[in-house]
Amino acid sequence: MASQRSRRRIPEATVARLPVYLRILGEQFDEGVTGMSSDQLAEFAGVNAAKVRKDLSYLGSYGTRGVGYDVEFLVYQIRRELGLTHDWPVVIVGAGNLGQALAGYNGFGDRGFPVGGIVDVDEAKVGSVVGGVRVRHLSELKQVVQGRNISIGVIATPGAAAQDAADALVGAGVTSILNFAPTVINVPHGISVGKVDLAVELQILAYHEQRRSNAAQGSPLVSVPGEPRRGASA
Secondary structure (H helix, E strand, O other): OHHHHHHOOOOHHHHHHHHHHHHHHHHHHHOOOOEEOHHHHHHHHOOOHHHHHHHHHOOOOOOEOOOEEEHHHHHHHHHHHOOOOOOOOEEEEOOOHHHHHHHOOHHHHHOOOOEEEEEEOOOOOOOOEEOOEEEEEHHHHHHHHHHHOOOEEEEOOOHHHHHHHHHHHHHHOOOEEEEOOOOOOOOOOOOEEEEOOHHHHHHHHHHHHHHHHHHHOOOOOOOOOOOOOOOOOO
């Protein structure tokens, strides 16, 4: 029964929440918390308790009535399911400001994603050291990937160069890509792609800020161009 459960495919929405649970549980464990209920975890995660229980059931973890979940064991279960029981070195394409910031961020290595390489086409950047890693030319990408057994690539190039970067990563043998470039990339079937668009996230925050501002001003209605706003003189 347990083996059948472990082979059951976990929904993508649940996979997206597992890292959130892992962060919360890790923080609580560091503070000396050894047990948490689904209600407590749900409150920290901003979801309902039923969803937490459903998510964790995919791991084969149901907790104990009146006791909740063993925090340390649940951390282990989530790390195992996410493949975090060993390191996953990554290669960064693009040694500009963003690439340098990502390479210099120790948090990646601390969480099991050490920077195994960084490449660029700019000869002025090739040979420099960023975050303790020497920048190599894009033409050496395959050598970097195979030498460090890398399967995850990060695109930190301008948008116009993102597709070429993706093609190079796929050609080098990378099977998962995290794209920071402000554009959509096309990859072959079987390649996993994650996207981080900072502009989109800021636009979403701007939407919420505008709603707060409108509410503070009495919720004025936004007029359609060329049409008078309701309540205003025509």
